[in-house]
Amino acid sequence: MSRLVVVSNRVSDPRKSAGAGGLAVALGEALSANGGLWFGWSGTIVEGGTPGEGEMHTHHSGNVTLTTVDLCREDHDSYYLGYSNGVLWPVFHYRLDLADFDAGYIGGYRRVNQLMARKLMPLLKPDDIIWVHDYHLIPMAAELRAMGCKNRIGFFLHIPLPPPLILAAVPQHEWLIRSLFAYDLIGFQAQSDVEHFSSYVGKEVGAEALDKHQFRAFGRKVQAQAFPIGIDVDEFAALTHAKEGRDMYERMKKEFSRRRLLLGVERLDYSKGLPQRVRSFRELLKNYPENIRSATLIQIASPSREALDTYAGLRQELESLCGAINGDYGELDWMPVRYIHRNVSRKRLPGLYRVADVALVTPLRDGMNLVAKEFIAAQDPADPGVLVLSRFAGAAEQLKEALLVNPYDVHGTAESIQLALQMPLIERQRRHQQLLERIRSQDVHWWRKTYLDALAACDPE
Missing domain, CATH: 3.40.50.2000 (Glycogen Phosphorylase B;)
Structure with a gap:
């Protein structure tokens, strides 16, 4: 059976999830059931560190390997505070008035995604299934593909995807959506998010709709579907x-x-x-x-x-x-x-x-x-x-x-x-x-199985 590799901004020990939020609990459920690797930021900020570099740490929790990477202050502030939560979070929640469109933030966002991909790539096995989570890591698959990764890679967006006109307010929005086409499967919380994605890729980048869930653009095919997350x-x-x-x-x-x-x-x-x-x-x-x-x-x-x-x-x-x-x-x-x-x-x-x-x-x-x-x-x-x-x-x-x-x-x-x-x-x-x-009927176990079954069924390109 293929190993599951989960990639998210923060990593939580599945055995210590009592105070965790919905995402951490759900991912803990997925990994505890399947075993595998959970990879992400350690939560540590290194003052005076070098941008694009970070020390890696690994420990084990039952059948789950937890591997994390430190970030320097400059990377953290541009990737996490600046672009992820100062640009993407407000825009994706329809609050253009609160977005800080500082062009300098996107460089840190891309640099940290490159760092994470570079650290993850040597840990991957040929038959691993990779599941990337949330807006912090949208370009992760594109960075892995650029390094030669051929694995099936899925993405799940835990926040809303806004309509095309709002999404288009993000500087370099086309690059952001182009990055999504490096995935095999994009999961959204609601059908309205799928509709917004379909509308955007059709109007803004001229994607070909192969059916109601599959789209082709930038030389790749991607499947987009709603998988509403549940609880146990x-x-x-x-x-x-x-x-x-x-x-x-x-x-x-x-x-x-x-x-x-x-x-x-x-x-x-x-x-x-x-x-x-x-x-x-x-x-x-x-x-x-x-x-x-x-x-x-x-x-x-x-x-x-x-x-x-x-x-x-x-x-x-x-x-x-x-x-x-x-x-x-x-x-x-x-x-x-x-x-x-x-x-x-x-x-x-x-x-x-x-x-x-x-x-x-x-x-x-x-x-x-x-x-x-x-x-x-x-x-x-x-x-x-x-x-x-x-x-x-x-x-x-x-x-x-x-x-x-x-x-x-x-x-x-x-x-x-x-x-x-x-x-x-x-x-x-x-x-x-x-x-x-x-x-x-649509609990966290249904969510995990339905998504991972759909990802396993995707035809890798």
Whole structure:
């Protein structure tokens, strides 16, 4: 059986994934099932190091080999902060106004991808299947091909792909998309992303559509398809009943026995729609005063990319909004908003999900959003909570029984929250059952197998 080689910006030990994000957990699942090599940046920044160079480290975790490369400060700042998160992240989330189109960043981005390919190439075996992940490493296959790599190479984009006119705002956007044609299979989270890719390559580079999933351009054929990522439903449900999850549930159930709990959990990021969500909650209290002293919003916004000015400004805005609501509506024995700016252990989150009456998953744009699926998995089927989900999350294509909202419409979102709080038990049970069946049928194991089967079936060129 061919060895699986996963390449991603960061590498996580599959045995220590309790606090990891959705991508790390999903990749850990894939490698633990198949065995293989996980390759990426070590997370170490070497001050004064030489650009384009980095020390390599290797250790083993069960049947998985973990190999990482250090980056110097100049490479890190141009590749990671500059191009990946200062250009690609905002543009791919439709925020051209926040992109920093500094032409110098792309040189560092290309240099780090060349470095990673150069370090990886000697580690590869002829029959390895290579699976590259996310926007940090779009040119990885092109760099490997230039070094003579003939292996099957797949790519999975975990964030959205924007429409052609937005994508075209990226300097050297044609080079970026040309790099994707070095892969055999491109995986996207949602069908809308596939449509955006198809439209771009047809209009901008004149690609030939061989069928609805296959395109030829630049002398190569590539397959593009949606593979919505899932979670391990049974594993997450087990965490709900494990000690830490159960303790969290009991403690929160007791503390908020007289309240209705609304819950938001995500990184502090402008793509998540946090200010709009808090304004919707304020609108709820204003328009439906029966929720005053009754409903509490717990908003967890874990730290993220705090070195970037945009994120510092977002934190100040969110803290100001939460403080204003608590000042205007709060009582000595009730605060409308509990805002938490720190990480919460993944082992404790299921208990928090389970106690919530309503989950607010309302990003302005998101590739998938696994919080929505985790909330469903953690619910008590006899008395489930209600998922309020942005129509602009990739998960909305699958989770149609959620209450779908436009997060830009503060009034409309408040109306949907009120509907969720008033939803009869029988309807909550019906919606939850259908949602649970969907996330079980398309879980992380389905995602891994479906993608890797499709990659193995590709005809290498």
